[in-house]
Amino acid sequence: MLTISSLRVAYGSRTVLRDISLEVSPGEILALIGPNGAGKTTLVRAVSGTTPAVSGQVIVNGQDLSNLSVTQRARVLAVVPQARQLGGAYSVEQAVMMGRTAYMSWLGRESEADWAAVRLALQQTRLESFARRSIAQLSGGEQQRVLLARALAQSTPVLLLDEPTNHLDLQHQTNLLSLVRKLAEEQRLAVMMALHDLNLVSFIADKVALLVNGELKRFGTPQEVIRAEVISEAYRTPVEIVSHPVTGAPIIFPQGVLNHSK
Amino acid sequence: MFRKRPYLLTALLLLIALLLSIALGAVFIPPGTILRILADLIPGVALDPDWPESFSAIILSVRLPHTVLIALTGAALASSGAAYQGLFRNPLADPYLIGVAAGAGLGAVIAMSLNWPTNLFGFYLIPVGAFIGAVATVLLVYNLARVNGLVPLTTLILAGVAVGAFASAVTSSLMLRTDLQIHRAISFLLGGSPMTGWDPVLAALPYMLIGMGLLSLSGHMLNVLQFGEEEAKQMGLAVDRAKVFVIVTASLTTAVAVAFSGVIGFVGLIVPHIIRLLWGPDYRRLIPLSILGGSTMLLLADMLARILLAPSTLPVGIVTAMAGAPFFLWILRRAKKEVFW
Numbered sequence: 327m328l329t330i331s332s333l334r335v336a337y338g339s340r341t342v343l344r345d346i347s348l349e350v351s352p353g354e355i356l357a358l359i360g361p362n363g364a365g366k367t368t369l370v371r372a373v374s375g376t377t378p379a380v381s382g383q384v385i386v387n388g389q390d391l392s393n394l395s396v397t398q399r400a401r402v403l404a405v406v407p408q409a410r411q412l413g414g415a416y417s418v419e420q421a422v423m424m425g426r427t428a429y430m431s432w433l434g435r436e437s438e439a440d441w442a443a444v445r446l447a448l449q450q451t452r453l454e455s456f457a458r459r460s461i462a463q464l465s466g467g468e469q470q471r472v473l474l475a476r477a478l479a480q481s482t483p484v485l486l487l488d489e490p491t492n493h494l495d496l497q498h499q500t501n502l503l504s505l506v507r508k509l510a511e512e513q514r515l516a517v518m519m520a521l522h523d524l525n526l527v528s529f530i531a532d533k534v535a536l537l538v539n540g541e542l543k544r545f546g547t548p549q550e551v552i553r554a555e556v557i558s559e560a561y562r563t564p565v566e567i568v569s570h571p572v573t574g575a576p577i578i579f580p581q582g583v584l585n586h587s588k
Numbered sequence: 589m590f591r592k593r594p595y596l597l598t599a600l601l602l603l604i605a606l607l608l609s610i611a612l613g614a615v616f617i618p619p620g621t622i623l624r625i626l627a628d629l630i631p632g633v634a635l636d637p638d639w640p641e642s643f644s645a646i647i648l649s650v651r652l653p654h655t656v657l658i659a660l661t662g663a664a665l666a667s668s669g670a671a672y673q674g675l676f677r678n679p680l681a682d683p684y685l686i687g688v689a690a691g692a693g694l695g696a697v698i699a700m701s702l703n704w705p706t707n708l709f710g711f712y713l714i715p716v717g718a719f720i721g722a723v724a725t726v727l728l729v730y731n732l733a734r735v736n737g738l739v740p741l742t743t744l745i746l747a748g749v750a751v752g753a754f755a756s757a758v759t760s761s762l763m764l765r766t767d768l769q770i771h772r773a774i775s776f777l778l779g780g781s782p783m784t785g786w787d788p789v790l791a792a793l794p795y796m797l798i799g800m801g802l803l804s805l806s807g808h809m810l811n812v813l814q815f816g817e818e819e820a821k822q823m824g825l826a827v828d829r830a831k832v833f834v835i836v837t838a839s840l841t842t843a844v845a846v847a848f849s850g851v852i853g854f855v856g857l858i859v860p861h862i863i864r865l866l867w868g869p870d871y872r873r874l875i876p877l878s879i880l881g882g883s884t885m886l887l888l889a890d891m892l893a894r895i896l897l898a899p900s901t902l903p904v905g906i907v908t909a910m911a912g913a914p915f916f917l918w919i920l921r922r923a924k925k926e927v928f929w
C-alpha cells in the first residue's frame with residue numbers, strides 16, 4: 327500500500343506541488359494526469375525520493391520513506407523512467423541485473439537470488455530471447471521493456487512509471503500497459519504512473535488523479551475524473567466524452583474535431 | 589580462444605612485455621638468462637651462475653626498477669582513465685585530456701621544490717602533493733563541465749584543456765624563479781621520462797596498490813552510474829558516496845603515476861577504448877583488464893622510446909603522444925555519432 331500524505335514540493339521559493347494526498351492499494355493502478363507542467367513528473371520524482379519534499383510523507387506498508395537510505399528505498403519502490411534512446415553496449419541481462427543493486431554487496435557480485443529475480447523479470451517482460459543482446463540494438467518498445475524489467479528485478483511492492491509510453495507507437499503502448507496491468511494484478515503491485523494519453527488512462531487505470539498547477543483537482547475512478555466539464559476546464563480545451571460501447575470506459579475527443587467532421 | 593579469456597590473454601602479453609623490457613638495452617640479455625637470474629634471487633634456489641656478473645647488476649639495479657615503474661605507471665594511467673570515463677560517462681575522459689595530470693604535475697613540482705627527495709621519505713611526500721593537485725583539478729573540471737547533470741564532450745574537453753593549461757602555466761611560471769630544485773622538478777615533469785632506481789618504485793608501490801585495488805572494486809558502481817545519477821539512485825546506489833570514492837581513488841592513482849613518471853598522455857584513453865571494443869563495457873572487468881593492458885601498452889611504448897633513437901633515449905611521453913594523438917582524433921570522429929557513452 328502506497329500512501330502519500332500532504333506532500334509539498336518547492337523549487338526555491340516556487341511551490342510546484344502543494345498538499346498532495348493519494349493512496350494506491352496493492353494490485354491497483356493509479357494514473358496521474360494533467361496538462362504539461364502540472365507536476366506529474368515532479369510527483370513521481372518526489373515519491374521516488376530523487377526530488378526532496380518540503381513537507382509531507384510517503385509511506386509504503388507503514389514505512390516512512392524519508393527514514394530509509396537510498397538502498398533501502400530501492401527495495402521498496404522501483405521507477406520506470408521515460409522512454410528514451412538507450413546508449414552503451416550493455417546486454418539486456420546486464421542492464422536488468424543492475425536493478426539488483428540494492429541487494430548486492432559493494433562489489434556487485436550476483437547471488438543466486440539475484441539471478442532468479444533477473445530471470446523472472448526477463449520472463450515477465452518476454453525478453454528471455456533478448457537476454458544476451460546489446461540494449462543499443464533494440465527497438466524503442468523493446469528498450470522500454472528492458473527498463474520495466476530492470477524495475478521489476480528490484481522486487482518492490484510499489485512501481486512508479488513516468489510517462490512510460492512516450493515515443494512508443496500504438497502497438498507498443500498497448501503492449502506495455504497491458505503488461506503493467508497484468509503484473510499489477512498477479513504480483514499485487516501498487517502502481518502509480520504519469521500518463522499523457524487520456525484514452526490510455528481510461529483503458530488501464532483503476533484510479534485517476536488530476537493535477538493542475540501543482541494541486542490535486544480530482545481523485546477517483548476514470549468515470550469520475552474523465553468527464554467533459556472537468557477535463558475541458560483543466561486542459562483549457564473543450565472536449566466531448568462518450569462511453570465505450572462495451573466497457574463503458576470514457577473516450578475523449580477534442581470538440582473541434584467533432585464539429586469539423588459534421 | 590583468447591577472445592573468451594581476456595585475463596589470460598592480457599596477462600600473457602604483459603609477461604612477454606615485461607621480459608622484453610628487461611632484455612632490451614645497450615646489451616641484449618636473453619630472456620632465458622633473465623629468468624635464471626631472477627630465479628637465483630629466490631631464497632633456497634642456488635643456480636650455477638653461467639652469466640656475466642655485469643648482467644645481474646644491470647638487471648637488478650637498472651632495468652628491473654625501470655620496467656616495474658613503467659608497468660605500474662601504465663597500469664595506473666589506464667585504470668584511472670577507465671574510471672574517469674565511467675564517472676564522466678564520456679569515452680574521451682583521460683587523466684591527461686581532462687587536465688588532472690597537469691594538476692597533479694603542479695602539485696608534484698611544488699612538493700619537490702619544497703623538499704627535493706634525497707631519501708625514501710622524501711619520495712613518499714611527492715605523491716601527496718600530486719594527489720592534492722589532482723583532486724583539486726578534477727573537482728574544478730567536473731563542476732565547470734557539468735550541464736544539467738550531464739558532462740558533455742565539448743564542455744569536458746574545453747574545461748579540461750583550460751584548467752590543464754592554467755596548471756601548466758603556473759608550473760612554467762615557477763621556472764622563472766632561479767631555484768635549482770624547481771628547474772630539476774619541471775624538466776623531469778615535462779620530460780615524460782620516469783625516475784630511475786628503486787626508491788621511486790618503492791614509494792609508488794603502496795599508493796598504487798591501494799589506488800588500483802580500490803578502483804578494481806568500483807566496477808559495479810560505474811556500471812550503474814552509466815544510466816545517469818537519478819536512475820542510479822532509484823536503483824539503490826548511494827550516488828554521492830560512489831562519486832567521491834571514484835574521484836578520490838582515480839585521482840590518487842593518477843597522481844602517483846605523474847609524481848614518478850612525469851606527464852604521459854593518451855594511455856588512459858587508448859587502453860580502455862581497445863578493451864571496450866574487444867570485451868564490452870562492463871566496468872567490473874574493464875578496470876582490471878585496463879591495469880593489465882595499460883602496463884603492457886606503456887612497456888611497448890617505452891621500448892620504442894629506447895630503440896628509435898638508440899643509443900639516446902626518447903622520453904616515453906613523446907612516443908605515447910605521437911601514437912595517441914591520431915588515435916584520439918579517430919575516436920573523436922567516431923564519437924560524433926554518439927556523444928554520450
